[in-house]
Amino acid sequence: MTDRELPDHLHPDTLAVRAGVARSQYGENSEALYLTSCFVQPDAESSARRFASEEEGYTYSRTSNPSVTGFERRLAALEGAEAAIGTASGMSAILLMAMGLLKAGDHVICSQSMFGSTIKLLGSEFGKFGVETDFVSQTDVAQWRAAVRPTTRLLFAETPTNPLTEVCDIRALAAIAHDAGALLAVDNCFATPVLQRPLELGADLVIHSGTKYLDGQGRVMAGAICGSQKLVDGVFAPLIRSAGMVLSPFNAWVVQKGMETLSVRVRAQSANALEIAQWLERHPAVERVFYPGLPSHPQHALAMAQQDGVGGAVISFSVKADHPEQARRRAFHVIDSTRVCSIATNLGDVKSIICHPASTSHGRLSEAQRLAAGVVQGLIRLAVGLEHVPDILADLSRGLDTLA
Template sequence: MNSDSRPSPDLPEGLHPDTLAVRVTVPRSQYGEHSEALYLSSCFVQPDSETSAHRFANPSEGYTYTRTGNPTVTAFERRLAALEGAESAIATASGMSAILLLGLGLLKSGDHVICSQSMFGSTMKMFGTDFAKFGVETTFVSQTNAAAWQAAVRPNTRLLFAETPTNPLTEVCDIAALAAIAHSAGALLAVDNCFATPILQRPLQLGADLVIHSGTKFLDGQGRVMAGAICGSSKYVDQIFAPLIRSAGMVLSPFNAWVVTKGLETLSLRVKAQSANALQLAKWLEQHPAIDRVFYPGLPSHPQHELAMAQQSGIGGAIIAFSVRGNSPEQARARAFHVIDSARICSIATNLGDVKTLISHPASTSHGRLSEEQRQAAGVVQGLIRLAVGLEHVPDIQADLARGLDTCASVA
């Protein structure tokens, strides 16, 4: 982030997040553009050698090369930081590159990490396998059992990493409780806020130190580009992660930054509307005879319903998981595939946060690289289906799902 690109310095204090999502940006150029400019330039011309030398030595004081800073990327970082209530944010090429940057910046050989056993499969692999190559050990514990997180703490524990709600079972952890555990151990708490977004949940206000985003999901909202980010205090974002990303090069492209910046302008409207659709669908799914169980934080049947409502502004979010009945894992998988393949409106894809409803089979996609033991521990059974609800007419989505579900219900 560049200090010479202060975000809308004329904006008053205390603005609502809906206003921040539209108005926080970098100063306009001399042309006075109303929409944020897209700076498609790999480098920036310097006025003289002395200024060039100064800016290369002090990257926060001017743009030199897009790997070390770009006005369009800064606009996205400033806007997302404002939404999360963070001092600073740094953009990355994807959500997973944000997690990689987190690990490279904070961890070293001999360090210990505690993670939920119910997270996104690629996140679990990165902590459990990839970081392990460099001497970092990770303990996976129950997402919802704070005592298990506490019991896993060691003298060398440096980081607690949580995803809430989790992908795909929407399990919710108590952010404030985990923050207290982390801080008492001299560790940090990082929270993946991809499912809830800052519209529903602001982890930093609950005690978390860092927030991770896959901007590919709800922040963009149209399924167009890849993006990621880390939000937090300047101590970590600007002093640890920024110098590292300038060397490593896992930066967000200006075009993708521009797309996601514009996506933030409609984030509140989309998330609230998609969540309302999801609640309506979850209630309907819970009554269907072909379904064994529905996982959705907005339902009273969800084990962490009260916590979710308190942490997520009383809104359940836009992701539903449900398991199809089957007499064996093989039958449950076949029926889940039948429901998915019968869809004509829902897209068979593994992204989420799109305005188009997406349907997927986690055991063979997002969690396909995990062992069966890991999948079972995470509750990712063969009959599980994940539905990322979009903005279509709800009865149309119901009919699309009923096409396959009704067949399953009619067969013993």
């Protein structure tokens, strides 16, 4: 049973609830979950045509599954993309993108402020196969332009970055990429399509870790690439069919349901984050606060223009200290003094999560790489949830007040 066709030009909040719905013959209102590894074929000839991609139809869940299709269609609608392809995690989406687009001798320009695992994957692992990557300043457009080579195939940035919330100019980077005959990919994990739609600003691909805000409750792993139908169908789908970094039907179903509340969650968490960031900026034990919603943020004006006037829900802040060892001890003290915030490394959850990036998300990088990314020992990242704000402030005060 096919759901009625949705009208054109629906608001994203409506698409988050209604896009990607294909009802079964039973007419269920909530999306069905298809927990099956394979699909029975009507006959051998139909089976042959479907496996040869000559006829539409599901064959094997490593290739496609109705639950995954629903997730992909909903996310594509939210991002304003022609298509999306689900993957097992956010990092597997980056792996799929790189494997699909790059070969030996190709060159990538990447922000030096990217998530630590992204830096390791592109800088180390793909280097083994002859792909060269230059890491440049997230915010200095001139460095991106100067790094372009005849072999440049991809520019890759996340905005805001993890953990310092640096914001890049998507339009400017898109222009540089396209002038070089390359593609621009943007990791939109922090902002989500609620606040920012990179494709509308000129990007070619959008990367997601569905594990974060798309799910919103820290339940499952998921990832996705959004982009043109040509790239999804012609480059990524054939590769994922062979490589197998596929999104499980159950995880796809969970994240698709999570997206129904994406807008209300992200906006409420962002409002909480702004209030907490303003409080942190006034605290005597805090050296600096990194949050795009604050006028003190170096890219505040750009962030407000690109992110629908909202700063997002992730704050990083550094504690005052005389040297790195003391800074690490003080950061650990603040984290260990919390009783409400979860000490973990995820983000996007309705539960506030606090962590020490230098020893977790960026712990596998060298000290030089961490410093280049601005990840110092006194830095703390707080992914703000939906708790009562005064309770979070009291939780942070427990450790910070003893340092002042």
